[in-house]
Amino acid sequence: xxxxxxxxxxxxxxxxxxxxxxxxxxxxxVQWIINPWDELALTRALDIKDAQPGVxxxxxxxxxxxxxxxxxxxKALAIGADKGIRVNAEPKDTFFVASQLxxxxxxDNYDIVICGIESSDYNGAALxxxxxxxxxxxxxxxxSHLDVINGQVQLKREIDGGQETVEAQLPxxxxxxxGIAKEPRIPSMRGIMMAKGKPxxxxxxxxxxxxxxxxxxxxxxxKAACKKIDPENVKELVNLLHNEAKVI
Amino acid sequence: MSVLVYTENWDGKFKKLSFxxxxxxxxxxxxxxxxxxxxxxxNVGEEELxxxxxxxxxxILNANNEKLNGLNNQAYTSVLAEAVAKxxxxxxxxxxxxxxxxxxxxxxxxxxxxxxxxxxxxxxxxEPFTITKKIYTSKALANLVIKTPVKIVTLLQNAFGLVEGxxxxxxxxxxxxLKDSDFKTKVVDVNKVTGKILLSDAEIVxxxxxxxxxxxxxxxxxxxxxxxxxxxxxxxxxxxxxWRPHEEHTGQTGKIIAPNLYFAFGISGAIQxxxxxxxxxxxxxxxKDPDAPIFEAADYGIVGDLQKVxxxxxxxxxxxxxx
Ligand SMILES: Cc1cc2nc3c(=O)[nH]c(=O)nc-3n(C[C@H](O)[C@H](O)[C@H](O)COP(=O)(O)OP(=O)(O)OC[C@H]3O[C@@H](n4cnc5c(N)ncnc54)[C@H](O)[C@@H]3O)c2cc1C
Ligand SMILES: Nc1ncnc2c1ncn2[C@@H]1O[C@H](COP(=O)(O)O)[C@@H](O)[C@H]1O
Numbered sequence: 001x002x003x004x005x006x007x008x009x010x011x012x013x014x015x016x017x018x019x020x021x022x023x024x025x026x027x028x029x030v031q032w033i034i035n036p037w038d039e040l041a042l043t044r045a046l047d048i049k050d051a052q053p054g055v056x057x058x059x060x061x062x063x064x065x066x067x068x069x070x071x072x073x074x075k076a077l078a079i080g081a082d083k084g085i086r087v088n089a090e091p092k093d094t095f096f097v098a099s100q101l102x103x104x105x106x107x108d109n110y111d112i113v114i115c116g117i118e119s120s121d122y123n124g125a126a127l128x129x130x131x132x133x134x135x136x137x138x139x140x141x142x143x144s145h146l147d148v149i150n151g152q153v154q155l156k157r158e159i160d161g162g163q164e165t166v167e168a169q170l171p172x173x174x175x176x177x178x179g180i181a182k183e184p185r186i187p188s189m190r191g192i193m194m195a196k197g198k199p200x201x202x203x204x205x206x207x208x209x210x211x212x213x214x215x216x217x218x219x220x221x222x223k224a225a226c227k228k229i230d231p232e233n234v235k236e237l238v239n240l241l242h243n244e245a246k247v248i
Numbered sequence: 249m250s251v252l253v254y255t256e257n258w259d260g261k262f263k264k265l266s267f268x269x270x271x272x273x274x275x276x277x278x279x280x281x282x283x284x285x286x287x288x289x290x291n292v293g294e295e296e297l298x299x300x301x302x303x304x305x306x307x308i309l310n311a312n313n314e315k316l317n318g319l320n321n322q323a324y325t326s327v328l329a330e331a332v333a334k335x336x337x338x339x340x341x342x343x344x345x346x347x348x349x350x351x352x353x354x355x356x357x358x359x360x361x362x363x364x365x366x367x368x369x370x371x372x373x374x375e376p377f378t379i380t381k382k383i384y385t386s387k388a389l390a391n392l393v394i395k396t397p398v399k400i401v402t403l404l405q406n407a408f409g410l411v412e413g414x415x416x417x418x419x420x421x422x423x424x425x426l427k428d429s430d431f432k433t434k435v436v437d438v439n440k441v442t443g444k445i446l447l448s449d450a451e452i453v454x455x456x457x458x459x460x461x462x463x464x465x466x467x468x469x470x471x472x473x474x475x476x477x478x479x480x481x482x483x484x485x486x487x488x489x490x491w492r493p494h495e496e497h498t499g500q501t502g503k504i505i506a507p508n509l510y511f512a513f514g515i516s517g518a519i520q521x522x523x524x525x526x527x528x529x530x531x532x533x534x535x536k537d538p539d540a541p542i543f544e545a546a547d548y549g550i551v552g553d554l555q556k557v558x559x560x561x562x563x564x565x566x567x568x569x570x571x
Contacts, residue, residue, distance in 0.1 A: 017384045095357070098357070117349065121384060123383055124365055126349070126356070126365050127353070128353070129321070129352070130356060133325070133355075133358055139322070140433055142349070144494070159440060160258065160263075160346075162438070162440025163438075165435070167436055211360070211362030211363065212394050214391065215393050216390070217388055220388070220389060226544070228548075228550070231553070234561050235564045235567075237532065237548060238564040241532070245548075247452070247509040247529065248476060
């Protein structure tokens with residue numbers, strides 16, 4: 001089986017977000033990481049590969065982005081992916097990125113394609129669904145567990161108040177979220193050394209539409225200062241919640 | 249023309265979010281001089297369906313077919329695509345939840361309709377169609393223009409609220425074509441709790457962090473939640489430790505919620521946690537550390553020991569409820 005994991009290159013989750021003239025993201029001093037979901041997806045794929053040697057042939061990671069995203073792909077290789085692909089194109093919107101990735105999936109016969117539920121930058125939460133529709137492949141979203149048993153995938157999907165067990169025909173696209181792996185794997189020294197020798201292919205992007213466009217950015221309004229209440233007077237809090245905030 | 253809404257039911261009852269989506273769609277429909285058509289998939293009684301009309305549904309398409317039990321991304325996309333064509337919809341509204349995220353992107357590709365996910369307001373303009381969404385896990389906002397003739401949006405829960413606006417609410421049986429090729433996934437087992445308040449639906453949420461010290465200490469949180477008719481939540485380390493179930497984990501990598509009131513007991517307020525709760529209308533923090541970042545996000549705060557504050561709070565709420 002071949003697994004493809006779509007990884008998005010995003011600012012570290014603790015980054016202080018700023019914009020230049022409310023039009024461009026200010027990337028001065030920003031640390032770039034593998035989108036947390038995608039890192040967990042990679043971890044899970046490696047766990048499956050380790051547990052069933054021979055069943056998973058290769059794990060490939062792919063990113064759509066400029067050359068600056070290569071360290072992030074290298075990190076995925078250092079964690080354990082076998083091969084990296086970069087599509088050399090500046091993401092315009094999710095449909096544009098999905099169109100690029102669809103070409104990559106068509107080039108090779110992947111049995112399982114995995115996307116994260118959302119990128120922590122633009123919080124699109126849409127790419128996996130768009131890609132599956134472009135490829136006319138079945139998709140399961142909100143996947144919190146993925147297993148390969150006798151050449152079949154077994155999934156758990158989160159629903160309100162519980163979980164469903166879902167079976168999907170291959171090839172299939174899994175859109176994964178919390179639970180898929182507990183902690184991300186961290187690259188070892190050996191992994192980092194080995195990553196240098198692993199293949200990284202670069203393809204030029206294909207012409208594709210974009211359906212949407214960002215026209216400006218803003219910061220949320222700052223919150224009013226917190227009203228402190230004496231711990232000896234909890235009644236006062238209830239009073240404020242009832243009469244002032246009117247929430248209880 | 250019409251504005252189409254995908255609603256969801258929970259064991260045959262609509263969740264509050266469905267009424268919110270209809271309210272929201274109704275405001276858009278007014279701007280566009282058109283009306284709201286709702287699609288309901290599943291087994292929902294006539295009386296329940298009719299409730300959608302209180303918030304502005306002119307027509308309710310009732311797709312009740314056993315084959316559609318359990319979300320199937322491809323099949324549901326086909327059902328909605330057929331409804332869009334039939335009703336000539338130009339705006340389609342979903343909730344920004346698991347099912348909205350599963351179907352809306354597929355529909356976007358199928359219809360070549362631009363998609364704005366996680367929106368929080370009405371469009372500021374319909375021509376060009378411009379709408380605000382949260383980005384960087386609520387650390388910033390973006391204005392997005394949808395350039396295609398048909399538009400799809402997914403609305404953040406509780407961002408808009410309920411607005412009554414009665415409409416005719418004609419119920420129509422809807423029997424969309426179901427193709428076998430759409431059924432490549434199958435739900436083989438369902439495991440869910442019923443009767444509990446859904447975290448995503450809760451108006452009040454009582455949440456605990458590592459400061460609770462152990463899963464055994466959750467009694468007062470649950471007691472307070474029951475008193476207030478609230479849902480319960482937790483920070484990520486709490487669910488990682490197994491003190492609480494995973495579906496309670498809120499934050500960037502967990503659930504994103506927007507209740508009217510959020511209580512944070514023993515939660516430090518890490519940026520990843522705040523990403524999941526910054527939509528709350530009112531945040532109350534109880535923490536023994538006066539410098540905990542949660543106080544920057546909170547509206548009301550008590551610097552003190554939660555072991556003591558929680559019981560006091562429970563008695564004070566009981567007293568309020570008694571009067
Ligand atoms: C990529 C990434 C994603 C993440 N996603 C999430 C997420 O989605 N959600 C999330 O919650 N976290 C997330 N985290 C973890 C996050 O960074 C914090 O580690 C976590 O939120 C801390 O949880 P906490 O506040 O419960 O614990 P702590 O930070 O340990 O805080 C405990 C607090 O309890 C207080 N306290 C202790 N005892 C008492 C007492 N007796 N009375 C009153 N107060 C007391 C302390 O003063 C302290 O402020 C993520 C981290 C990363 C790196
Ligand atoms: N530029 C990209 N290159 C490769 N994969 C991506 C890219 N952007 C997003 N993804 C994938 O799509 C998922 C959801 O992203 P989004 O829909 O943009 O929030 C991510 O978790 C990645 O798996």
